[in-house]
Amino acid sequence: MHGWDESTERLAREVVELALNRMRMDPPLDHARTLSELRAAVGQTVTPGGLGGHEALRRFDEEMAPACISTDHPRFLAFIPGAPAEAASLFDLYVSAASLYGGSWLEGSGAVYAENQALRWLADLAGYPEGAGGVFVSGGTSGNLSALVAAREYAKYKRGSAPRRWYVVASEEAHSSIQHAARVMDVEILDVPVPADGPEAGRLTGPAVRAAFATLDEQDAAFAIVASSGTTNYGVVDHLDSLADVADEFDLWLHVDGAYGGAGLAAPSVRHLYEGIERTDSFIVDPHKWLFAPYDACALVYREPRLARAAHNQKAGYLDAIQTETDWNPSDYAVHLSRRARGLPLWFALATHGTDQFTASIEYTIDLARYTEQQIIERPEFELVRHRDLSVVVFRRLGWSPEDYSAWSEHMLDEGIAFVTPTKHRAETVTRVAIVNPRTTRADIDLILDSMAAWG
Numbered sequence: 001m002h003g004w005d006e007s008t009e010r011l012a013r014e015v016v017e018l019a020l021n022r023m024r025m026d027p028p029l030d031h032a033r034t035l036s037e038l039r040a041a042v043g044q045t046v047t048p049g050g051l052g053g054h055e056a057l058r059r060f061d062e063e064m065a066p067a068c069i070s071t072d073h074p075r076f077l078a079f080i081p082g083a084p085a086e087a088a089s090l091f092d093l094y095v096s097a098a099s100l101y102g103g104s105w106l107e108g109s110g111a112v113y114a115e116n117q118a119l120r121w122l123a124d125l126a127g128y129p130e131g132a133g134g135v136f137v138s139g140g141t142s143g144n145l146s147a148l149v150a151a152r153e154y155a156k157y158k159r160g161s162a163p164r165r166w167y168v169v170a171s172e173e174a175h176s177s178i179q180h181a182a183r184v185m186d187v188e189i190l191d192v193p194v195p196a197d198g199p200e201a202g203r204l205t206g207p208a209v210r211a212a213f214a215t216l217d218e219q220d221a222a223f224a225i226v227a228s229s230g231t232t233n234y235g236v237v238d239h240l241d242s243l244a245d246v247a248d249e250f251d252l253w254l255h256v257d258g259a260y261g262g263a264g265l266a267a268p269s270v271r272h273l274y275e276g277i278e279r280t281d282s283f284i285v286d287p288h289k290w291l292f293a294p295y296d297a298c299a300l301v302y303r304e305p306r307l308a309r310a311a312h313n314q315k316a317g318y319l320d321a322i323q324t325e326t327d328w329n330p331s332d333y334a335v336h337l338s339r340r341a342r343g344l345p346l347w348f349a350l351a352t353h354g355t356d357q358f359t360a361s362i363e364y365t366i367d368l369a370r371y372t373e374q375q376i377i378e379r380p381e382f383e384l385v386r387h388r389d390l391s392v393v394v395f396r397r398l399g400w401s402p403e404d405y406s407a408w409s410e411h412m413l414d415e416g417i418a419f420v421t422p423t424k425h426r427a428e429t430v431t432r433v434a435i436v437n438p439r440t441t442r443a444d445i446d447l448i449l450d451s452m453a454a455w456g
Ligand SMILES: *Cc1c(COP(=O)(O)O)cnc(C)c1O
Pocket: 080, 138, 139, 140, 141, 142, 175, 177, 228, 230, 231, 232, 257, 258, 259, 260, 261, 286, 298
């Protein structure tokens, strides 16, 4: 099993060729199969004697791969798609092959150096100070959790004791991972309502937080405000500057969830929406969403990493971890120890193409979202639900029932044409497209809208 011989050489060529073919082709959209379909087609693959690499690969390629939707398909516009650049996917092959350990400077200094340059690019885009830094974790969920754990430890340290219940302040439109983090941490959420309509629709602002805060009995029981820089459903960027005012006033940690929308920091056409991010304490951006890297990666950046280190270092006590200056160990900045150097695919694409190309690719998708929004406004069959901040467009197909939305959506997936799913706006069923893929074209958008217009 270990050792490189002729059969390994053959298998290597087959596996690498399969990977390269997947990258070369326009992938079919594909769709899920049921468990019984997969059982019938694939059978048992883990056996005492082994299938041999050729056969295991054949079954994966022929039966299992087609049962995975291609998230990088140009007409996959549901949820938040992914759109890795070739350079990023190619280097991911190397990261696995080299079995890199990215947890400590001692074991992975070269890889950590490269990852930190990618993090520095993001920190600079946000206007964070020189001392800022962080780590790549598996996704926005663990990035948000890790930041909130750091925030609470810091609050506990400042306060000297714990209140009866801790609170984190978040918009009602915050991502479900914030609720999940609160459950894991056993803290309460102070849910702040946001306006349903008008120019500030969906946007959390400082005054709204201040008003909600007044209802708390124990104001020093709150330890953080979570803002979104691109809500998942609408792509709305919260009003970071006025939230930073409130965070200052009440001495709270301000964390920005930019899992999807943080990438917009690199796009001059929308950069003004993020004003105030330079005053926040931490933020996340998922390279696997809008920064052209494969799954899974979330960049987590802290203004003052020593505060995160104090919460996450698995050896030192709180004060030791705050005070000791040692090597940069990525494990010290999140809920994990062993880690893949998962920031390297992003770093390699950045190093290969340069940051200007990232800006151009993000701007292209924003421009396509602008085009989509214009089409929705101009075509009589459609109506815009809410004006777009970034690259998510939410709209209604006039005259459709909730069943029409699902039937059309299922039909498009079954036919391998597009993946566009219904969503909820308040209680109403509507639909949305999230555009993050530079391979998506105006013709793709036209095809989808034409099909919706002709349906039903
Ligand atoms: C996707 C998303 C998350 C969760 O990120 P994962 O990488 O899926 O864990 C959190 N917040 C927002 C705003 C998101 O769009």
